[in-house]
Amino acid sequence: MIAETVFNQGFEVEGGDFVRGGEASCRILEILKELAFPPSIVRRAGIAAYEAEMNIVMYADDGGLELTVTPDRIVIVVADRGQGIPDIELAMRDGYSTATDEIREMGFGAGMGLPNIKKNSDEMKISSTLGEGTRVEIVIKANHGEVRCEDSRPCAES
């Protein structure tokens, strides 16, 4: 648990479930909207969470997303139990994919998921152990030089 946490919730994700895949990220989107984050921040967090969630659905046995919100950042930790990533640098390369034909037929697996997560986060950490699973930590700063005040007016970061 991160200091000054104002919200924390975990969501389970089932590998291979393309019907329910995306529901955890949808819930995260709703929570961030309810917490009154600006639409651009909500959008970036939603896209990053969705891409990471669908990676669990596509490649892992199961896993989950944990959303932690502090006054100045959104942290989404995505951890799965599965095959792991043999070469993270290669996996991060735009266009690289190990997706099956079945996954590609659904419009996934174009090798854009991890780059999309990186593009939409301020910090992204990824670690993986072959045969065990993968952990992705996504950080989105909620202010970019401004912090949200209780009365919603922007104020200088201290």
Add this chain to the structure above:
Amino acid sequence: MRLSQIADALELEMCTTNCSLDCEVTGCYVSDILSDVMANSKEGYLWITIHIHPNIAAVSEFLALGGVIVVNGRRPQPETLEKANEHKIPIFTTKLSAYEVAGRLYGSGLRCQKEC
């Protein structure tokens, strides 16, 4: 351009219920790669695709898209419509191809809000 005008002009068949067409469409994106749509679509865009599975509703929800046009006469799966109705995302179907739909939209004056 209003979504209702587009639906009328292209004679789109509405698949969802409970979705208002009284909204402004801000542009259009044509792709069958979901991550590509996530990376390049903007709020209020119409998305033209051949996909019919529930993730088209999820992607549309994340991006706050104006709606989805499923082409080539394909019909969204029941689970897709359930999700789309829940999130009030209009999904249409048409017998036209993606090329034809995009061409007609461009011809009718629809442009993307920013270059896309």
